[in-house]
Amino acid sequence: MTRSAFRPVWVILITAAVYIALFTSLLVTHLKVPDAPSSAAPAAGINLTEASHDLKVLTSHFHPYNSDANDVVRNWLLHRIEQILKNNNASFDRELLGHTELKLQREGLSRTPGVTVYNDLNSNITFSSGNLPVYFEGTNIIVRIRGSETTEKHGGVLVNAHYDSVSTGYGATDDGVGVITLLQLLSHFSVPEKKPPKRDLILLFNNGEEDFLNGAKAFLRHPVSKIPRTFLNLEGAGAGGRAILFRSTDTEVTRSYKNSPYPYGSIITGDGFKRGMIRSQTDYIVFNGDLGLRGLDVAFFEPRARYHTQEDDARDTSIKSIWHMLSASIATTEALTSDTSSEFDGPVRNNNRVDSGHGSNAVWFDIFGRTFGVLKLHTLFALSVTFLVVTPILLIVLSVILSKVDKWYLFSRKHYIHSTDDDAPIQLKGWHGFFCDPIAFIVATAAVVGLSYLFVKINPFIVYSSEYSVWASFLTAFFCLNWFLLRGADAMRPSALQRIYSLMWTYIGAYILLVIATVAENNFSLGGVYFIVIYFAASFVALLLAYLELFALPKKSALPDPSAESEEDSETVSSRPQTGTTANNDDSANERTSLLSGNRQRTTFARHGGSRRHSADDGTSTAVGEPLAEHAAYGGEQEWSECLPTWLWIPEFLVLAPIPIILVGQLGLLLTAALRQTLADGSPPLPVYLFIAFFGILLLIPLSPFIHRYTYHIPLFLFLIFFGTLIYNLTAFPFSPNNRLKIYFYQSVDLDSGLSTVKLILPEPFHHPILASLPSTFENPAKCGPSTVGNRKELYECNYTGPAPNLYEPLPIGIPPEKAYNKLVTFTVERVNATNSTDPRLPKNVADFTIDAYHTRSCRLYFAAPVSYLHVAGSSSSNPQDPPLLGKEGAKEFRIWRRDWKKEWNVRVGWDGKKGTGLSGRVTCLWADVNALGTVPAFDEVVQYVPTWVVVSKMMDGIVEGGKAFNV
Numbered sequence: 001m002t003r004s005a006f007r008p009v010w011v012i013l014i015t016a017a018v019y020i021a022l023f024t025s026l027l028v029t030h031l032k033v034p035d036a037p038s039s040a041a042p043a044a045g046i047n048l049t050e051a052s053h054d055l056k057v058l059t060s061h062f063h064p065y066n067s068d069a070n071d072v073v074r075n076w077l078l079h080r081i082e083q084i085l086k087n088n089n090a091s092f093d094r095e096l097l098g099h100t101e102l103k104l105q106r107e108g109l110s111r112t113p114g115v116t117v118y119n120d121l122n123s124n125i126t127f128s129s130g131n132l133p134v135y136f137e138g139t140n141i142i143v144r145i146r147g148s149e150t151t152e153k154h155g156g157v158l159v160n161a162h163y164d165s166v167s168t169g170y171g172a173t174d175d176g177v178g179v180i181t182l183l184q185l186l187s188h189f190s191v192p193e194k195k196p197p198k199r200d201l202i203l204l205f206n207n208g209e210e211d212f213l214n215g216a217k218a219f220l221r222h223p224v225s226k227i228p229r230t231f232l233n234l235e236g237a238g239a240g241g242r243a244i245l246f247r248s249t250d251t252e253v254t255r256s257y258k259n260s261p262y263p264y265g266s267i268i269t270g271d272g273f274k275r276g277m278i279r280s281q282t283d284y285i286v287f288n289g290d291l292g293l294r295g296l297d298v299a300f301f302e303p304r305a306r307y308h309t310q311e312d313d314a315r316d317t318s319i320k321s322i323w324h325m326l327s328a329s330i331a332t333t334e335a336l337t338s339d340t341s342s343e344f345d346g347p348v349r350n351n352n353r354v355d356s357g358h359g360s361n362a363v364w365f366d367i368f369g370r371t372f373g374v375l376k377l378h379t380l381f382a383l384s385v386t387f388l389v390v391t392p393i394l395l396i397v398l399s400v401i402l403s404k405v406d407k408w409y410l411f412s413r414k415h416y417i418h419s420t421d422d423d424a425p426i427q428l429k430g431w432h433g434f435f436c437d438p439i440a441f442i443v444a445t446a447a448v449v450g451l452s453y454l455f456v457k458i459n460p461f462i463v464y465s466s467e468y469s470v471w472a473s474f475l476t477a478f479f480c481l482n483w484f485l486l487r488g489a490d491a492m493r494p495s496a497l498q499r500i501y502s503l504m505w506t507y508i509g510a511y512i513l514l515v516i517a518t519v520a521e522n523n524f525s526l527g528g529v530y531f532i533v534i535y536f537a538a539s540f541v542a543l544l545l546a547y548l549e550l551f552a553l554p555k556k557s558a559l560p561d562p563s564a565e566s567e568e569d570s571e572t573v574s575s576r577p578q579t580g581t582t583a584n585n586d587d588s589a590n591e592r593t594s595l596l597s598g599n600r601q602r603t604t605f606a607r608h609g610g611s612r613r614h615s616a617d618d619g620t621s622t623a624v625g626e627p628l629a630e631h632a633a634y635g636g637e638q639e640w641s642e643c644l645p646t647w648l649w650i651p652e653f654l655v656l657a658p659i660p661i662i663l664v665g666q667l668g669l670l671l672t673a674a675l676r677q678t679l680a681d682g683s684p685p686l687p688v689y690l691f692i693a694f695f696g697i698l699l700l701i702p703l704s705p706f707i708h709r710y711t712y713h714i715p716l717f718l719f720l721i722f723f724g725t726l727i728y729n730l731t732a733f734p735f736s737p738n739n740r741l742k743i744y745f746y747q748s749v750d751l752d753s754g755l756s757t758v759k760l761i762l763p764e765p766f767h768h769p770i771l772a773s774l775p776s777t778f779e780n781p782a783k784c785g786p787s788t789v790g791n792r793k794e795l796y797e798c799n800y801t802g803p804a805p806n807l808y809e810p811l812p813i814g815i816p817p818e819k820a821y822n823k824l825v826t827f828t829v830e831r832v833n834a835t836n837s838t839d840p841r842l843p844k845n846v847a848d849f850t851i852d853a854y855h856t857r858s859c860r861l862y863f864a865a866p867v868s869y870l871h872v873a874g875s876s877s878s879n880p881q882d883p884p885l886l887g888k889e890g891a892k893e894f895r896i897w898r899r900d901w902k903k904e905w906n907v908r909v910g911w912d913g914k915k916g917t918g919l920s921g922r923v924t925c926l927w928a929d930v931n932a933l934g935t936v937p938a939f940d941e942v943v944q945y946v947p948t949w950v951v952v953s954k955m956m957d958g959i960v961e962g963g964k965a966f967n968v
Helices: 008-031 047-059 068-087 172-190 214-219 252-259 267-274 284-290 321-338 376-406 436-458 465-492 500-523 530-550 562-575 637-642 650-656 656-677 688-704 711-732 767-772 817-823 937-947
Strands: 092-096 101-103 117-118 126-129 132-137 141-145 156-162 201-206 228-234 244-246 294-300 364-367 373-378 603-606 613-615 741-750 756-762 783-786 794-801 823-831 847-853 858-867 869-872 891-897 907-913 918-926 950-956 960-966
Touching: 008 650, 008 656, 047 068, 047 172, 047 321, 068 092, 068 141, 068 172, 068 918, 126 214, 126 321, 126 530, 126 869, 132 214, 132 869, 141 172, 141 562, 141 817, 156 172, 156 214, 172 201, 172 228, 172 294, 172 321, 201 214, 201 562, 214 284, 228 284, 228 321, 244 252, 244 321, 244 364, 252 294, 252 321, 252 364, 252 373, 252 656, 267 656, 284 294, 284 711, 294 321, 364 530, 373 376, 376 500, 376 650, 376 767, 436 500, 436 688, 436 711, 465 500, 465 656, 465 711, 500 530, 500 650, 500 858, 530 650, 530 656, 656 688, 741 937, 756 937, 767 794, 823 918, 823 960, 847 858, 847 918, 858 907, 858 960, 869 891, 891 907, 937 950
Parallel strands: 092 117, 132 891, 156 201, 156 228, 228 294, 741 950, 741 960
Antiparallel strands: 092 101, 117 141, 126 132, 141 201, 244 294, 364 373, 603 613, 741 756, 756 794, 783 794, 823 847, 847 907, 858 891, 858 918, 869 907, 918 960
């Protein structure tokens, strides 16, 4: 076993090879989207070429709900759905406004059940999003593929995607790929050669997700919403890459995702939503929270800098990304629709919520995007508790056994041959190396945390574009400091026990983390701590192997008598030719002189107390006149350590390092990708750096027990990397054309005065070069200060007078835009005598608003004082079990949406106070269509002139908001 001895060359070669291989694999897996199949038709009814083409058609324009392009997309979707069904020779009918219009396709049709396409132009809903009331008229498209075994209790499966985009983005991954996936699922489940699903499959093309999840809310009012019991929501919160399993409701439904060919995700993202760390939401909360379904949320999530911008386009969305979401959706939907168990069965309750049972909290994670693990949270909790209780007992038992067999060398300073009165006890030096690891850990960790604060102070946005440079700084800083301290300690007080002590401290640290993790599992239902449980298990097994290694040591009672060896050594030395002055012929030497005295030579004992041999401080060990011995004590380490096996460090390292590195590395890269570009949204930078620091330290801790064997060459090389990345991270500009800073645009127009104000929301101090690039701010400098926008208060807000929007098509001849503003929004308001009303909810003061606006679907009512009653004429009656629209505090804003461009809103408003109390406020409307150049010149100017490292996104539901004051 000489080749695997615990010597520098082999430690460096083996550990470095493992780390390089694992780090390379992690990076390749993280950066590379799995290849799409070489065949364009990898499954029945699936055509990737067709899917790619459909995505380009869908994303040819910005198509928010409040735009003409949205209507174009909707009509195209209805055409594509019918085209797919015709091509597959599927029987189907279309239901419009509650009346069934049969579209017979009789030629060659023998398949049942059939398909129904619902062109829903009837559902509307009034609901409250937080404390904000919303009225919305939906334009969803629903396709129902009837299952062979669906009953009232044995419900179906819902797969959802939204076909609207934001006003500043093409929506390729938010949510174009999701929509294309639905079309491909429709084709897949309607081909003649495929058996019909056992459960109903509901494909929901919802319209209005980008504005308060309105489309999914409207679906609640459609009768089909009572059919499904489980759901799969397809989303996009990034722009490309891989589609991640964001969250799920329970273990049982998560298992349906397990058969995905390229699973990707971790429960830690679900925990982020659960604890409110992720502020954005998806339709998932509607289907689960409002409807009571159990299901999954699958979404793209990086790069976030392209999210809700013009860079979320088909050109930057590869066929690989399409296949990654599509393949996962096929596998998940197949599993859910073929599940005939009673796990998800239940009736519709009186409150219109579905009873789909109660699943168990889940823990899930992937390994290298190929293997997917799913277990219940209470199983993880049981493992955690077992580890906390059992592992210390096992170590105590082993310690007692080692003590009983007289091989307990840990924490043993010396051993007495006869009694404690011996003049020359054996120096075991069992405490040497015990405090090295925690001291080195504390110092190295403090340095990495200090770097985090330094980056935040000097160049906080560097992680936005150069996350791997930040990783490199943290990893190399920790490695170099840790090596310097542990190698220095080994040089000053060498100890064969340093490795086991380091493993012991690793176990202790992991034990503390496991206690915290167990509390989190039990008290907060957090499963994202699974990696700590596995990390602890690996540290325990490695320490267990180190304990077993101690059984190879000789009994302390069998160690050679120092006084006897002194006499024998004297005879040996006196008979040996003297070639120079050494410590062995020192005149002061006597029978009490330590056996370790001397410059380069000492006497040691054999493995079982046999013949003596000499060991040099450099690790060589020879019997007199004989070649190198295999088990010699290394350097100046304790003489008895030559009996230790020289190869057990390899299984210790292989147990301690690979699996924890894989899990920790994947999580670290995932969280870095998810968080690094949220700084543009106003998220604080320090948590991002601390997350990287935490996971970076966890990656390198498995190397600590072995790092003191490293020579200076690799640390010196890594120190040079640290120095270079440190300078770069402190001085480099944090944005580039590939990682653009996302800023937010919004224009407000006072329709009474014609005053137009442009708002740019962006992080400080980058507003200076951005504003300087705009022609409008040259003569009218912008005024900047803290943001007043609710969800962007951490950012900076800059206001300036910009070009007037051209919202009329065409603009009246001879009338400048600002003079025509008065006609954009028209309304009347009239007090109503509510004394004789039969509605007990009406307050004493009531007014009716009639509102219309030019070419917009979205308006708002702002009130100076809270109102206590709101109702839109024609709205569907709310279910008595629905949450109240207005709380006790009332509302100061009401958002209203319509599907018809020209239909007026009739809104009844009531407010408290003495009869005759007045009410004031504003009626405003929003415009979101900027597909035509020149419609909003201020927006065009920003897009055209900002630096190449900047990209523009919308701030609100619309690009332009125009309003008038009212007083009742």
